[in-house]
Amino acid sequence: MRKETLWEIHVRENPGHSARYIERFEDLRSAGADLHGEARLVDAMVGRNSRILDAGCGPGRVGGELASRGHNVVGVDLDRELIAAAVREHPGAAWHMRDLAQLDLLDEGLARPFDVVVSAGNVLAFLAPGSAGEVLTRFREHLRPSGRAVIGFGSGRGYAWDTFFEDAARADLTVDSVFSTWDLRPWTEDSEFLVAVLSPGGR
Numbered sequence: 001m002r003k004e005t006l007w008e009i010h011v012r013e014n015p016g017h018s019a020r021y022i023e024r025f026e027d028l029r030s031a032g033a034d035l036h037g038e039a040r041l042v043d044a045m046v047g048r049n050s051r052i053l054d055a056g057c058g059p060g061r062v063g064g065e066l067a068s069r070g071h072n073v074v075g076v077d078l079d080r081e082l083i084a085a086a087v088r089e090h091p092g093a094a095w096h097m098r099d100l101a102q103l104d105l106l107d108e109g110l111a112r113p114f115d116v117v118v119s120a121g122n123v124l125a126f127l128a129p130g131s132a133g134e135v136l137t138r139f140r141e142h143l144r145p146s147g148r149a150v151i152g153f154g155s156g157r158g159y160a161w162d163t164f165f166e167d168a169a170r171a172d173l174t175v176d177s178v179f180s181t182w183d184l185r186p187w188t189e190d191s192e193f194l195v196a197v198l199s200p201g202g203r
Contacts, residue, residue: 057077060075101135151198182195
């Protein structure tokens, strides 16, 4: 049986949450805030016209920017309202409503293996409890052998660093690098944020 994610629970208990989330980033953009640190990092890791999966894409902030930089982007999210905003604001990418714990775009014929899977915005902290390992496995299955996953989330959100590293290892993902910010500042166990770059194993 499919488990309800923490994001779904939050939306169910707080009507209008998705709309407020969209509005928050629209306000930040209007105020001139830099919203593209994640996209800049991913863009620097790949060549032009790379295939990128934006996993937990929300309203398309990261994937839409990557599409505008010349990449072939597919975004997935479970929130219908966020996907609708991504489709409306970023028509240069393909957006699909999917549960990351059941993600199977390759078998559905919606995509070929990806050069990068990016998951920003604390996505892993909003999954159904205990499902992060399966989600990381799904990420690996969607990567090319030479591909990489780039994942960022904050501390104090119910998903401990050690648990993440254990889940990544069980998913056959090797942690290549860790940083505390999207502009690559050093990470320690006391950092408030983690950006991890991972590569798939050989099995």
